[in-house]
Amino acid sequence: MISGIRTSLSLWLASMFITVICVGNSGSIQQSIYIEGHVLTENLQPIPNVSVVLKQNQKIKTKTDADGHFALAVISGQNTLVFTHTSYDLFETTVNIHHDIDKRHYNIYLKEKRIELQEVIVSHHTLSSNQPIEKIKMEHKQIAGGTSVAVMTPEVQRLETIKDALKYEPGVVIQELFGANDQPRLSIRGSGIQSNPQRRGVYLLQDGIPTNFADGSFIIGVMDPAVSESIEVYKGANALRYGASTLGGAVNFNSRTGRHSPGIQVKAEAGSYGYGQLNAFLGDAWEDKDAFLSISTSRQDGFRQHNQNRKLNIAGNFGYRISPNIDNRTYLNYSYIHFDVPGPLTMSMLRDDPSQINTGIALPYYMGPNIARDKPGREAAVIRIANRTAFRLSAQTDLTASLYYQYIDDRFAFPIVLSTNRSFGNDYGLSIQTVHRRHNATLTAGLLASSGRIDRHGHINRDGLDSYMFSKDKLNALNLTLYTEYAHRFSDRFHLIGNLQAVTNERNSKDVFRNPELRPWYSHSSHKYRYFHSEDISLDQRYFAFNPRIGAIYNTGNNNDIQFFGNISRSYEPPTFDELVGTKVGSNINTSPKELFAVKLDKQSSYTAELGSRHEGTRYGWNISLYHSWVKNELLEVKDFVLGVKQTKNYPNTIHQGVEAGLMAVPIQGLLDVSGKDLLMLRAMYTFSNFYFNTGEYKGNKLAGVPPHYLTGSVEYSYPGKFFVSLNAESQPQKAPIDHSNTVYQPTYTVFGLRLGVEGWKNFSFYIDGKNILNKSYASSYVISDQILLPPIPFPQFTVDNLAFFMPGQKRAIYVGLSYTLK
DSSP states (O other): OHHHHHHHHHHHHHHHHHHHHHOOOOOOOOSOEEEEEEEEETTSOBOOSOEEEETTOTTSEEEOOTTSEEEEEEOSEEEEEEEEETTEEEEEEEEEEOTTOOOOEEEEEEOBOOOEETTEEOOOOOOOSSOOHHHHHHHHTTSSSOEEEEEOOTTTSOOSSHHHHHTTSTTEEEEOSSSSSSSOEEEETTTTTTSSSOOOSSEEEETTEEOSOTTSOOOGGGOOGGGEEEEEEEOGGGGGGGTOOSTTOEEEEEEOOTTTSOEEEEEEEEETTTEEEEEEEEEEEETTEEEEEEEEEEEEOOSSSSOOEEEEEEEEEEEEEEETTEEEEEEEEEEEEEEEOOOOBOHHHHHHOTTOOOEEEETTTEEEEEHHHHOOEEEEEEEEEEEEEEEEOSSSEEEEEEEEEEEEEEEEEOSSSSEEEEEEEEEEEEEEEEEEEOSSEEEEEEEEEEEEEEEEEEEEEETTEEEEEEEEEEEEEEEEEEEEEEEEESSSSEEEEEEEEEEEEEEEEEEOOSOTTOEEEEETTTTEEEEEOOOOOOEEEEEEEEEEEEEEEEEESTTSOEEEEEEEEEEEEOOOHHHHEEEEOOSOTTBOOOEEEEOOOOOEEEEEEEEEEEEEOSSEEEEEEEEEEEEEEEEEEEEETTTTEEEEEEEEEEEEEEEEEEEEEEEEEOSSOTTSOOEEEEEEEEEEEEEEEOSSTTTTOBOTTSOSEEEEEEEEEEETTTEEEEEEEEEEOSOEESBTTOOSEEOOEEEEEEEEEEEEETTEEEEEEEESTTOOOOEEEEOOBSSOOOOSOSOTTOOGGGBOOEEEOOOOEEEEEEEEEEO
16 A cells, blocks of 8 residues: 555656656637836846837837836737837837747847947946846856756745755755754755765855855855845856855855845744744835845754754845945844754664664664764854945946955864864955956956954863863964956857956964873763873965866847857865864774874865756746766765764765756646636756766765755646645655765655645735655665774674664644735
């Protein structure tokens, strides 16, 4: 019976994904058809106040808004639209509109009337320190590589976790470890995925300003999608325009502003396992100023023992258009997170009771970290202040300058190495970017400079509390990046883009522990303190790289709205202090660390070739990338319960290759409403990851950490502005190795969810979000290992199945949200 249900569900999921590709278009007949679009300059800047007139009936007309957007209701057949503006040449175009044609959005490009008076050229390009979502999407279409933009809709969407926000973005694989916005493992093309927990490999930004610490590490849990307007994903070297050069690229969280999001919104959420969240947004604009403030707080008891989570995020920004040529914005953020780490289980324990925790060693039954005794978890507070100013230097040239400061107070109690790290950090940064536009070309150049210092103290973890200090390090990072990009528009169809980046980094660690001869350690078996000796582990390291990139875009289709792109690029990543400085326990995992290390590591670098295509229509769309990366000296972390090891090594040659596909289709409109406003939408995301060792001791083996196939999808019926109901699924249909030796695997799984809600009823919106509605027990993630060793114990029946590696996925959970919006 159970096997039959599983088979039926698997067949349903497969058919849902195939349907997205194969569905045909159908619609209902209506008297008029709604079309829309944007009017842009040749450099893709929006043009406001453009007159748009239907030539056949000049009573049908409109004007573009501040973002260059227009909308008209026309009849089926040939329609001639006339676009006029005092500063641009008249433009006339004829479009064929039919009910069975899904193209309803048009981008119109006007040529500027250039008037030269004393070498001053008049321009209508809007200067802004913060861009609206329409402008952000248009800029992504000028990138010759895989990118995506996810728009946040907090009034009808649960946004507690990064996975809630980016679930349908192609190429983004997020493995939740503990069921909340704590320490999810984020994978984009496999960069940094082997770190436990993941804390490098992707460049995180807030409003285009870096949030990574100066050494490249980050705390992903402090990034709050609930207070963001949109999230941009730049994969690989497609993030070079931000100065990012990692294999994983960059993720940019865009804040709401009073200029683009005026009004008040209050939202409350509640749900399973003691979950509660409260959000409040307030934005306003007056004359040449605007301000926005958001507060988000949540708590959750969790579905497991030792699984509580709390967070608070306060974010505000103030914009001041000083003059038509100067626009300034100041950002202030405070983020606090505190979460428990319930740790891994054996697969047998997970299937019996996924809510339980490990209590250490119970031979010959199981072996793992003693969560009940050591109480691992993380508590961090981050304060950020940043300022960005945009300058109009001439009609063709803009310059943007940003300054930022970041303070961190971070305590992390590890579940394997019996110690706690307490870090106090101060980061300073500067970024300058200038953009010069000509008739058919754009030249961008910039620099990023950052400096950071971390004071890190290592303490013995005694029953979850910080005991005696055994290490004290001053960690200093310095970074300088220079980059340039030249984009040439040979025609409306063909664009060529070249990038070059030069980077230099320093990672200097200084051991300042007062007496290296007397470093304490503790035995949980004897309950006694002793001392060990360690030499001074100070170490200075420097890295340098040139990263070129060349790409091309070819536009086709009736309105040049279907794109094909390709690029060849080089990426680069130096190690963070988490890889360079660390501790080891030794063979007895019931003792605190009694060995320290500082290791020399090479930079990780790679060459990547990428091809892809994208299209965004009202009835169907896609975003597909294929890539192949040759990675040299990949930074891979070794972790082992038996030896207590937590150390990073360079592996000479690995291959990362895959497919990233996002698909959308609206096969039916007007199912219940004769005006055609209601619709059935299908969405699917598929990520194929084939990562393997090309040389060395693991030659031919798969890299652990990323599922080879990962799919998400949904079927949603909605009446925009009224209600929606959606069935969604997440699937990992092939087992994934958890160690580089490929001896133990994460089992396959498929889980289903259900969402329904009411949107915009008298300023109120309400939704219900059910996750894992069939209450499946499964492993959502795992501890990644180099190789899995068995302890030297006299129990022949003890096997790898008795070692704890797997993180249980959350059981069935129901969440409800209610929001009130006043514009």
